[in-house]
Amino acid sequence: xxxxxxxxxxxxxxxxxxxxxxxxxxxxxxxxxxxxxxxxxxxxxxxxxxxxxxxxxxxxxxxxxxxxxxxxxxxxxxxxxxxxxxxxxxxxxxxxxxxxxxxxxxxxxxxxxxxxxxxxxxxxxxxxxxxxxxxxxxxxxxxxxxxxxxxxxxxxxxxxxxxxxxxxxxxxxxxxxxxxxxxxxxxxxxxxxxxxxxxxxxxxxxxxxxxxxxxxxxxxxxxxxxxxxxxxxxxxxxxxxxxxxxxxxxxxxxxxxxxxxxxxxxxxxxxxxxxxxxxxxxxxxxxxxxxxxxxxxxxxxxxxxxxxxxxxxxxxxxxxxxxxxxxxxxxxxxxxxxxxxxxxxxxxxxxxxxxxxxxxxxxxxxxxxxxxxxxxxxxxxxxxxxxxxxxxxxxxxxxxxxxxxxxxxxxxxxxxxxxxxxxxxxxxxxxxxxxxxxxxxxxxxx
Amino acid sequence: xxxxxxxxxxxxxxxxxxxxxxxxxxxxxxxxxxxxxxxxxxxxxxxxxxxxxxxxxxxxxxxxxxxxxxxxxxxxxxxxxxxxxxxxxxxxxxxxxxxxxxxxxxxxxxxxxxxxxxxxxxxxxxxxxxxxxxxxxxxxxxxxxxxxxxxxxxxxxxxxxxxxxxxxxxxxxxxxxxxxxxxxxxxxxxxxxxxxxxxxxxxxxxxxxxxxxxxxxxxxxxxxxxxxxxxxxxxxxxxxxxxxxxxxxxxxxxxxxxxxxxxxxxxxxxxxxxxxxxxxxxxxxxxxxxxxxxxxxxxxxxxxxxxxxxxxxxxxxxxxxxxxxxxxxxxxxxxxxxxxxxxxxxxxxxxxxxxxxxxxxxxxxxxxxxxxxxxxxxxxxxxxxxxxxxxxxxxxxxxxxxxxxxxxxxxxxxxxxxxxxxxxxxxxxxxxxx
Numbered sequence: 001x002x003x004x005x006x007x008x009x010x011x012x013x014x015x016x017x018x019x020x021x022x023x024x025x026x027x028x029x030x031x032x033x034x035x036x037x038x039x040x041x042x043x044x045x046x047x048x049x050x051x052x053x054x055x056x057x058x059x060x061x062x063x064x065x066x067x068x069x070x071x072x073x074x075x076x077x078x079x080x081x082x083x084x085x086x087x088x089x090x091x092x093x094x095x096x097x098x099x100x101x102x103x104x105x106x107x108x109x110x111x112x113x114x115x116x117x118x119x120x121x122x123x124x125x126x127x128x129x130x131x132x133x134x135x136x137x138x139x140x141x142x143x144x145x146x147x148x149x150x151x152x153x154x155x156x157x158x159x160x161x162x163x164x165x166x167x168x169x170x171x172x173x174x175x176x177x178x179x180x181x182x183x184x185x186x187x188x189x190x191x192x193x194x195x196x197x198x199x200x201x202x203x204x205x206x207x208x209x210x211x212x213x214x215x216x217x218x219x220x221x222x223x224x225x226x227x228x229x230x231x232x233x234x235x236x237x238x239x240x241x242x243x244x245x246x247x248x249x250x251x252x253x254x255x256x257x258x259x260x261x262x263x264x265x266x267x268x269x270x271x272x273x274x275x276x277x278x279x280x281x282x283x284x285x286x287x288x289x290x291x292x293x294x295x296x297x298x299x300x301x302x303x304x305x306x307x308x309x310x311x312x313x314x315x316x317x318x319x320x321x322x323x324x325x326x327x328x329x330x331x332x333x334x335x336x337x338x339x340x341x342x343x344x345x346x347x348x349x350x351x352x353x354x355x356x357x358x359x360x361x362x363x364x365x366x367x368x369x370x371x372x373x374x375x376x377x378x379x380x381x382x383x384x385x386x387x388x389x390x391x392x393x394x395x396x397x398x399x400x401x402x403x404x405x406x407x408x409x410x411x412x413x414x415x416x417x418x419x420x421x422x423x424x425x426x427x428x429x430x431x432x433x434x435x436x437x438x439x440x441x442x443x444x445x446x
Numbered sequence: 447x448x449x450x451x452x453x454x455x456x457x458x459x460x461x462x463x464x465x466x467x468x469x470x471x472x473x474x475x476x477x478x479x480x481x482x483x484x485x486x487x488x489x490x491x492x493x494x495x496x497x498x499x500x501x502x503x504x505x506x507x508x509x510x511x512x513x514x515x516x517x518x519x520x521x522x523x524x525x526x527x528x529x530x531x532x533x534x535x536x537x538x539x540x541x542x543x544x545x546x547x548x549x550x551x552x553x554x555x556x557x558x559x560x561x562x563x564x565x566x567x568x569x570x571x572x573x574x575x576x577x578x579x580x581x582x583x584x585x586x587x588x589x590x591x592x593x594x595x596x597x598x599x600x601x602x603x604x605x606x607x608x609x610x611x612x613x614x615x616x617x618x619x620x621x622x623x624x625x626x627x628x629x630x631x632x633x634x635x636x637x638x639x640x641x642x643x644x645x646x647x648x649x650x651x652x653x654x655x656x657x658x659x660x661x662x663x664x665x666x667x668x669x670x671x672x673x674x675x676x677x678x679x680x681x682x683x684x685x686x687x688x689x690x691x692x693x694x695x696x697x698x699x700x701x702x703x704x705x706x707x708x709x710x711x712x713x714x715x716x717x718x719x720x721x722x723x724x725x726x727x728x729x730x731x732x733x734x735x736x737x738x739x740x741x742x743x744x745x746x747x748x749x750x751x752x753x754x755x756x757x758x759x760x761x762x763x764x765x766x767x768x769x770x771x772x773x774x775x776x777x778x779x780x781x782x783x784x785x786x787x788x789x790x791x792x793x794x795x796x797x798x799x800x801x802x803x804x805x806x807x808x809x810x811x812x813x814x815x816x817x818x819x820x821x822x823x824x825x826x827x828x829x830x831x832x833x834x835x836x837x838x839x840x841x842x843x844x845x846x847x848x849x850x851x852x853x854x855x856x857x858x859x860x861x862x863x864x865x866x867x868x869x870x871x872x873x874x875x876x877x878x879x880x
Contacts, residue, residue: 034516037515037516038514038515041514041515042514044796044798044837045798046795046796046797046798047796047797047798047800047801047813048797048813048817049797050795050817105794105795105796105837106794108794108795109794109837109838
């Protein structure tokens with residue numbers, strides 16, 4: 001163990017390269033062919049299967065598992081990708097424990113579901129390794145659709161549009177595609193630059209152009225898009241982060257958890273990635289878990305996630321909470337930050353205990369201080385830069401069932417739009433369904 | 447612990463579990479290991495006539511059918527009888543029998559269908575001190591083309607003739623091993639009995655192609671691009687074998703003829719099932735080839751425990767006990783009416799019963815939006831398919847309607863009396879008294 005382990009402040013190289021490699025290896029390693037067969041054999045091929053109902057993209061899970069079991073993983077992949085073109089990433093990052101696997105009848109029977117996520121990965125990895133793309137474009141319709149954001153919603157929308165013969169141009173604010181798949185997920189959930197590989201593979205269908213570093217506002221407006229294209233789909237996600245609104249939030253060592261996660265994901269050499277000796281994360285969702293667990297894996301000595309409500313209210317799944325705990329992260333419930341300490345640099349965070357009284361969260365007198373040289377805030381993201389013309393509600397663009405906004409010819413989906421959980425799989429479903437509605441509208445079938 | 451000592455044709459063995467004549471019993475080394483592992487008896491790999499031994503293929507000999515997790519369900523083989531010299535085998539048998547006097551040792555024999563051939567080999571076998579012989583009239587591949595094995599077993603007259611020769615030249619028990627590659631196993635069994643056989647053993651392997659290589663377009667196992675039919679065995683053949691054993695056990699002409707049961711026996715329970723259907727002992731091969739000789743320990747402990755639980759003190763207490771309950775379809779009680787019942791607490795809501803019944807049977811299971819499955823008594827014919835496809839044991843069971851109850855499907859009251867097809871009004875040849 002490196003002596004840097006006990007060095008105060010924020011520094012790189014707390015662990016050596018070997019330890020970091022091990023810490024950031026695949027969370028759920030890929031099945032080999034035999035393991036996949038064994039796992040597939042456990043599926044009962046349920047009638048009107050609960051897993052399929054639970055999947056936001058309605059993947060025909062019993063069918064694809066049977067296809068794996070009979071030695072045709074490529075057909076299985078096609079079954080998956082027909083409903084979810086980002087089935088490869090979803091296999092890695094879906095909280096399956098609260099979706100398909102939660103309702104698996106094997107979970108009911110034995111407390112051990114069929115490992116649907118890993119089977120899905122086996123199928124999609126097999127297909128992608130072959131370098132082929134299973135879909136082809138319909139004859140060109142001559143229609144052009146602008147898609148804002150190359151995240152899961154935008155990519156799913158563009159791909160489905162391309163399948164139907166439309167041309168899609170994706171306007172992406174960053175220099176890389178993938179959205180949160182690329183920038184917002186714990187590194188151990190998507191190794192080997194999978195997000196980029198998936199984007200490249202998805203684009204093989206043709207008819208999709210991505211213009212990088214050109215988001216809304218970069219000389220591009222909703223008006224200009226509407227003028228130049230037959231339809232517009234907005235899938236730019238949530239660009240802002242919620243602040244703690246405490247004095248001292250600008251101190252060195254205080255940053256949004258999303259920035260940390262992004263920096264880590266983009267790092268080519270983790271030995272150069274700095275982390276505090278004592279890290280505090282404020283929040284109760286997946287972002288808090290991803291930040292806390294990865295801080296620990298980078299070599300932070302003490303990592304504490306503090307959430308203002310009880311354990312049952314945490315947005316992160318129990319599996320995710322256990323994962324963080326297993327890495328050595330402490331989770332404190334029912335406490336809220338009330339002060340940031342330090343002279344220039346952060347030295348600690350003051351908390352007050354909370355209690356729910358008559359359904360309202362109340363801050364109590366008692367509290368505690370956690371010494372900290374790094375504080376990650378993970379109390380939610382917010383919509384930024386949404387065109388004024390669009391109706392919004394609760395910080396999201398208001399959309400109908402198939403993604404139509406309040407403005408004709410403009411659709412939205414993914415985290416920036418109302419309805420559904422903020423999950424990759426939900427964004428894919430929304431992007432796909434909006435594309436189907438755009439297609440119907442453009443072809444006069446809606 | 448129950449006493450498993452078994453007396454079969456006067457041949458005593460410490461338990462009823464014998465190894466069948468097959469690859470596991472081809473050599474002294476294997477047979478000694480088998481006895482040390484606990485097997486009660488061994489039927490030595492089939493001996494041929496003196497002279498140059500047969501040759502086997504030098505490519506793969508076995509093909510397989512797998513279930514979940516590559517569990518071996520069925521095996522086929524194209525191996526022939528022993529390919530070692532008669533002399534070597536006889537010497538080894540002599541040594542083994544001397545060292546294991548309390549274990550059963552049987553010589554399996556297959557020589558040409560000529561009296562001289564049998565007359566020549568039988569005294570040689572006698573000299574080994576083995577406890578009896580088994581006539582291999584079953585091997586379906588390789589030897590049949592040379593007029594031996596199943597080529598004999600498929601002609602009852604030949605069975606009788608050869609059995610008579612053996613009884614003439616050999617004093618100890620003669621067991622005739624039957625092939626299942628026939629239409630009615632009772633005929634060869636009757637012929638064996640007519641020839642003076644002390645017992646029959648069955649089944650030998652079934653003609654089969656286990657799989658086809660779709661790249662090479664050839665059956666497996668594939669030898670230089672070609673395959674041939676082989677003998678099928680293992681758990682998959684057990685139901686076929688048990689029916690044949692029961693047919694012989696209950697046939698008026700062969701009833702009481704001792705039977706050595708063979709065919710897919712893998713556990714103590716399989717063995718018990720064969721024995722209650724009339725087998726005086728059992729022979730095992732594929733299970734040993736799959737898992738090794740150690741499985742006999744489970745067979746011994748399992749059968750002992752079951753016997754203790756049932757109060758059986760000897761295997762003879764239960765041998766043949768189920769035979770009186772094997773009957774013909776026409777004698778089944780048509781007034782016995784059952785309905786499927788789903789235990790809602792045990793149900794895991796997979797819906798397979800619904801799919802099976804709705805798509806392929808009688809539309810007798812209902813499904814609610816929140817996945818509650820129930821039986822519609824007015825449609826249920828009690829076919830048992832839902833019971834069989836349900837992944838949870840005992841979740842779906844059959845409830846017997848008591849006399850006086852209403853069968854909602856037919857609208858008729860259940861009658862207490864036994865009534866079968868022979869007396870049913872719909873039967874044109876009904877024998878009911880007017």
